[in-house]
Each structure stands twice: as structure tokens, then as C-alpha cells.
Amino acid sequence: QKEVEQDPGPLSVPEGAIVSLNCTYSNSAFQYFMWYRQYSRKGPELLMYTYSSGNKEDGRFTAQVDKSSKYISLFIRDSQPSDSATYLCAMSLPGANNLFFGTGTRLTVIP
Amino acid sequence: DTGVSQNPRHKITKRGQNVTFRCDPISEHNRLYWYRQTLGQGPEFLTYFQNEAQLEKSRLLSDRFSAERPKGSFSTLEIQRTEQGDSAMYLCASSRGAASYEQYFGPGTRLTVT
Numbered sequence: 001q002k003e004v005e006q007d008p009g010p011l012s013v014p015e016g017a018i019v020s021l022n023c024t025y026s027n028s029a030f031q032y033f034m035w036y037r038q039y040s041r042k043g044p045e046l047l048m049y050t051y052s053s054g055n056k057e058d059g060r061f062t063a064q065v066d067k068s069s070k071y072i073s074l075f076i077r078d079s080q081p082s083d084s085a086t087y088l089c090a091m092s093l094p095g096a097n098n099l100f101f102g103t104g105t106r107l108t109v110i111p
Numbered sequence: 112d113t114g115v116s117q118n119p120r121h122k123i124t125k126r127g128q129n130v131t132f133r134c135d136p137i138s139e140h141n142r143l144y145w146y147r148q149t150l151g152q153g154p155e156f157l158t159y160f161q162n163e164a165q166l167e168k169s170r171l172l173s174d175r176f177s178a179e180r181p182k183g184s185f186s187t188l189e190i191q192r193t194e195q196g197d198s199a200m201y202l203c204a205s206s207r208g209a210a211s212y213e214q215y216f217g218p219g220t221r222l223t224v225t
Contacts, residue, residue, distance in 0.1 A: 004153075006153075008151065031212075032212035034212060034213075036216075041219075041221070042218055042219070043115075043117075043202055043216035043217050043218045043219045044154065044202070044216045045216070046213065046214070046215060046216075049212055049213060088153050088154075090153070092211060092212045096211070097142070097144070097159040097166070097167055097211045098144065098156035098159065098167070098169070098211075099154070099156065099211075099212070099214060100156075101153025101154050101155070102153050103151065103152055103153050104151075104152075104153055
């Protein structure tokens with residue numbers, strides 16, 4: 001079992017829809033939770049990070065962490081065609097230097 | 112802030128050849144990381160530097176792989192005697208201070224071994 005599980009999709013939504021992207025994890029010691037966006041053949045771009053449980057909002061993006069369920073989510077409001085990309089969740093352990101990534105979910109927003 | 116840069120962006124090589132990639136981190140970042148990403152997968156950690164010291168290496172980093180970060184600035188990743196299984200995107204990331212969770216990635220070097 002991988003430490004971080006993410007549905008690879010693909011996910012297609014119409015422009016303006018609310019998108020929900022999710023990851024589950026097995027290691028309860030994970031402390032920081034990140035979301036990256038990766039366009040085709042580009043490097044991952046850090047969207048936001050959350051420490052421990054709770055919500056964090058940044059513009060159209062909201063990240064949620066539920067440590068009791070070992071479940072994290074990224075919501076995108078008013079989705080745009082430019083949001084079409086692969087979204088990667090990542091997590092880190094206390095004192096560790098490497099990130100553990102999910103496989104990524106490919107999102108297409110249809111105009 | 113010019114971001115993390117990597118060169119070359121693409122490399123095609125024949126099996127058995129050696130290749131070297133370069134990463135220039137964000138200037139004030141003292142931590143530097145190398146990851147490998149294959150198609151349909153998330154990045155996998157290879158190695159980590161704090162300043163010039165290589166402090167951590169993954170089991171994925173076979174003895175054909177070597178990384179350096181002289182003077183704590185840019186870093187190089189060399190793969191000797193390349194194999195077809197080495198074909199992947201090699202990503203470099205950097206972070207500042209103790210914020211290892213806040214890693215910023217470069218555009219990657221796509222390696223194809225024929």
C-alpha cells in the first residue's frame with residue numbers, strides 16, 4: 001500500500017463548476033499537507049500548504065485536512081480552462097526533508 | 112526571484128552513456144532536493160542537500176547516480192552507464208531554512224534513454 005493515495009482521474013468538468021480533489025494517506029504522523037499544480041511537461045507549482053488539521057483558503061482554492069479520517073481535499077471554485085492540469089497532493093513528516101506525493105489527478109475544465 | 116532553473120530541459124542519450132544535469136536553486140534557499148518523476152506518477156525523492164552537505168539519499172539512488180552541490184549553490188546530478196529504466200523527468204526543488212514542506216520546483220530535465 002502506498003503511503004499517499006490519489007485517484008488519477010481523469011476528471012472533466014464544465015467551466016464554472018466547483019472541483020473537488022482528494023487524497024488519503026496511511027501514516028498518521030504526516031504533519032504538513034501540500035497541493036501542487038503541474039501543467040504538462042512542466043515542474044510542479046506549489047499552490048498552498050496546510051499544517052495539521054483545518055481549512056485554508058487562497059482565492060478560488062480551499063484546502064481541507066481531516067487528520068482523524070486521514071483525508072485531504074482541494075476545492076476549486078469557479079473553475080477556469082486555465083485550471084486544466086494535474087493536481088498533486090504531497091505530505092511531509094515532522095523533521096523529514098522529503099515530500100511524499102500522490103500520483104496526481106488530471107483535471108480538464110471544458111469551456 | 113527567478114525561481115529554480117534546470118538545464119538542460121531535455122536530454123536524449125544512448126544506453127550506457129553518462130549524463131549530467133544542473134540545478135540552480137532560488138538564491139536564498141539553502142536546501143536543495145532532487146526527485147524523479149515517471150509518467151503517471153508523482154515525484155519520488157532521490158536526495159537532499161543542506162548547503163553543500165548531502166544529508167539524505169533515497170534507496171532509489173543507485174550507485175550509478177551521484178549528486179553534488181559544491182559551495183552550496185548550484186547542484187549537479189550525474190547518471191553513469193544510463194539504462195532505459197532511467198528515462199524520467201528529473202526535478203530539482205529548493206526551500207528556505209527549516210521549511211522543508213515549502214519546496215519550489217524547477218521545470219525539470221526530461222531524460223530519454225534509447
